[in-house]
Amino acid sequence: MSYWIVQLLNAVQASMLLFLVAVGLGVVFGLMNVVNLAHGAFYAFGAYLGWTVLQATGSFPLAFLLAPALTGLPGLAVYALAVARMQRAGHLAQVIATLGLLFVSVEALRALWGDIPLEFPVPPALAGSVDILGTPYPVYRLSVVALGLAVAALLWLVLSRTIAGAMVRAAVDNVEMAAALGVRTGLLFPVVFVLGCALAGLGGVVAAPLLSVHPGMGVEVLVPALVVVVVGGLGSLQGTLVGALLVGLADTFGAVMGPQLSGAAVYALLAAVLVLRPGGLLPARS
């Protein structure tokens, strides 16, 4: 019994990391109609920038706060150089160009920080473990779950209870109409894009103590994050959260069921959703 609870917690924790990465990917897709495969790079940048801040200052809170903020800078550059220009270029061109940027980012990480994976220690304040029904479980992993849920709740509040959130929802629904009604999409788009990048960066730095920090991590997270977005449906927060939970559960329990299924379960989920509901489970636009 306790074994299954630990696996369930692991699954939810993996889901929360996926959620942090996928939410930016999904909202850019839903809002700007841009497929940004370079989004995985921001996850990797977040982890590396967090590592550097930690080395420089020795402070975990600073590392966790500055990493997402600093990730916004390459985010802004990618927006200005590529995404803003490619909004009407069609998905094909976007896929090629942003895949190219992702490859460039991997090499940039290798050039800046080297090929060798970097160790990112668990913050001492969160290092212990707590008893859950008689089984010790790491506090850090629980904190990741709490952070993910807090971010989801905050995003939900902003989207559903503020004017800015209403603008985003309106623009997702019909961008021309929103612009005609006075929503400044020229300002809204970069702000949302950079926030999405910062959240991916947060996901990266939070994931760093759980994995090693290595140049390929952005590429590795990209495919599951895309699966989350497609399974959940484009541009909806609830969809992304549900998608992240389903993918996290499928991945964790697929691996538990048998090595043959590890990894395959996620793609089986995606294939099933695409065959049965080609628009995703909870799309923002019907």
Next chain:
Amino acid sequence: MFRLFDPLRTALALLLFGAGVLRALTGDVFALEILAETAVFAIAAMAFDLLAGFSRLVSMGHGLFVGTGAYVYAGLTVLGGLPPAAAAPAAVLGAGVAGLLVGLATVRTRDVFFLMATLAFGQMAHVFVLRSPALGGDDGLTGVPRPDLSALGVDLSDGRTFALAAVLLAALVYLLLGRLLASAFGRTLLAIGADEGRVRALGIGVARHRVAAAALSGAVAGLAGVLAACHAMYVSPGLFHWTFSGEVLTMALVGGVGSLVGPVLGAALVVELKYAVAAWTAHWGAVLGLFLVAAVWAGGDGIYGRIARAARALRRRLRPGPGGAHVRDGAGSA
């Protein structure tokens, strides 16, 4: 509309395949390796073009078909003890069936969703092969034989002969696919790419054509897989991985889809560049990435599209007759 003997396309194809044959006859051992690899990617990229360039179905899962072709061939020869002459057609057929199944499963998806669905099926196959001890798992299968054509006086174990055969095979695929795409079938695929709803309204079976194109694309990619298995005499699960599919996609799009010759050009350029760059930097990924970005900034329809537009502009300038300025082919289809 796709014309097989469009002058520009034919000139470029003759140039590329001619250069390939010349290189196979005169190149050193290293050049022969590059040539055989180029032929594998050229065939896979042409198979990709069949879906992406005509019906606008961009697949991120062509590694699935290449891998299926390679593994069926390797499995039947290494594990089953079948002669290559029987295994090769079976492998092409097997990859065609894989294409048929993926085509059926994805028949309702379009655009990015089609890309994601093909990615999903490719990754599922990758994990399956990776964890199948019977198929060698992570190690793959070694000792894959090449077909024995000594009855025809051809020795494929010789690197030069093999490279020449690979180039000729790619040229044959180009001719056969070109013939097919210039037919009513090819025009229907183009129409589906332009407006699926309108084609359906005309009473043409969209699903039927899409599935047929996917099966054919799978079979052709499977042939590339057989060639890859024969070339390396080894197969590995990496063929199924999405990064391999991404490489095929890159080559086809950089060269220019919808032209059939563009993917061949893209395969030749990217493989050539990969080895040239390896000589002076370990950051091949960055070069490939910048190449991709540049390809989009250059117009999005690839190098062939660029050349075709330049040629049209030149023709208009040379012959400013009545109506001459209005003669226009659809983008990427000339």
